[in-house]
Amino acid sequence: MSINRNVLTLDEFTLQQLRQFPTATGELSRLLRDMALAAKRVNVEVNKAGLVDILGDAGSINVQGEDVKKLDIFANNQFMGVLQHGISCAGIGSEEMDDFVVFDDEISNNSKYVVLFDPLDGSGNIDVNVSIGTIFGVYKRVSPLGKPCTKEDFLQPGKNQVAAGYVVYGSSTMFVYATRRGVNGFTLDPSIGEFTMSHPNITCPPSGKFYSVNHGNFFQYNEGVRKYIDGCQRKTKENGGPYTQRYIGSMVADVHRNLIKGGIFMYPGTIEKPGGKLRLLYEANPFAFILEVAGGVATDGIGRILDIVPTSLHQRTPLFIGSKLMMEELAEVASIK
Numbered sequence: 001m002s003i004n005r006n007v008l009t010l011d012e013f014t015l016q017q018l019r020q021f022p023t024a025t026g027e028l029s030r031l032l033r034d035m036a037l038a039a040k041r042v043n044v045e046v047n048k049a050g051l052v053d054i055l056g057d058a059g060s061i062n063v064q065g066e067d068v069k070k071l072d073i074f075a076n077n078q079f080m081g082v083l084q085h086g087i088s089c090a091g092i093g094s095e096e097m098d099d100f101v102v103f104d105d106e107i108s109n110n111s112k113y114v115v116l117f118d119p120l121d122g123s124g125n126i127d128v129n130v131s132i133g134t135i136f137g138v139y140k141r142v143s144p145l146g147k148p149c150t151k152e153d154f155l156q157p158g159k160n161q162v163a164a165g166y167v168v169y170g171s172s173t174m175f176v177y178a179t180r181r182g183v184n185g186f187t188l189d190p191s192i193g194e195f196t197m198s199h200p201n202i203t204c205p206p207s208g209k210f211y212s213v214n215h216g217n218f219f220q221y222n223e224g225v226r227k228y229i230d231g232c233q234r235k236t237k238e239n240g241g242p243y244t245q246r247y248i249g250s251m252v253a254d255v256h257r258n259l260i261k262g263g264i265f266m267y268p269g270t271i272e273k274p275g276g277k278l279r280l281l282y283e284a285n286p287f288a289f290i291l292e293v294a295g296g297v298a299t300d301g302i303g304r305i306l307d308i309v310p311t312s313l314h315q316r317t318p319l320f321i322g323s324k325l326m327m328e329e330l331a332e333v334a335s336i337k
């Protein structure tokens with residue numbers, strides 16, 4: 001039987017990348033493999049989410065008498081578990097944990113990466129069968145190897161990420177990750193249970209038709225942002241329009257679509273939440289890294305997302321992210337940077 005060598009699995013691809021750097025240790029490839037394994041486990045549970053009445057509601061006991069965990073806690077435990085038991089990660093920060101988790105065992109203390117993640121993004125969409133996702137950013141630790149990792153390892157600006165990625169649990173399940181060398185997307189092939197290269201070398205079109213924002217908050221945005229959104233609604237064929245408003249409410253799915261098709265995603269500060277809603281460390285930073293590698297732009301309205309020096313695990317940030325030319329127009333119209 002002949003095997004089609006043109007279609008690479010995620011593992012084959014990362015190993016192929018590794019072979020180009022004979023001195024590399026392979027730790028990042030292993031870490032990505034661990035993340036993909038957890039994603040596959042989460043995918044299985046996400047696919048059963050609609051059976052919740054049969055299998056038991058979150059926090060309840062199912063018909064088999066087992067405890068049913070909330071899906072975002074389940075996802076958190078899967079990602080934390082593979083990283084803790086793997087050999088590439090010294091500690092994690094997660095949306096679902098109050099504080100950073102330092103693994104502190106001999107292997108972990110000698111591992112060079114820390115990972116920040118949102119185990120399940122868009123979890124409000126679970127019970128209505130709409131796409132959700134996972135987001136993660138990987139940093140090389142700055143503390144010395146051989147000791148437990150420290151807070152400084154986690155509180156690095158996003159530009160220090162060595163890799164970032166996301167998983168979309170959608171009409172198909174995809175694993176997309178970026179290193180400085182490029183962004184590549186893999187679709188889960190259920191017949192072999194492997195993520196398989198489907199979107200090589202993703203670049204974000206410099207312009208697009210989609211703008212994604214919560215219109216329900218319109219009157220809570222500042223004047224500049226309102227002016228830009230108003231302009232989006234008035235676009236015609238003559239000036240690159242008409243635009244289409246698309247907002248799922250799962251950042252992963254919204255930004256994924258705009259990355260592939262071209263577009264802009266905004267979660268500005270509001271009167272109620274001037275600092276925005278989205279989290280810098282495990283939502284904004286990974287996507288800012290991915291979009292920049294793909295040729296896009298990401299800011300908080302004051303400057304580049306990736307330059308922000310974080311001060312805490314769960315800090316929030318306004319976020320404007322997307323196609324380069326659309327981001328330039330936003331900056332001009334809304335008078336932001």
Ligand code: AHG
Pocket residue numbers: 095118120121122123124214249250251252277
């Ligand atoms: P999470 O489910 O991890 O808490 O994140 C949800 C986020 C993000 O995915 C989405 O873009 C945003 O919340 C939607 O918020 P609004 O409903 O306020 O628009």
Ligand code: MN
Pocket residue numbers: 118120121122283
């Ligand atoms: Mn989220």
Ligand code: MN
Pocket residue numbers: 072095118119120121122123
């Ligand atoms: Mn979440």
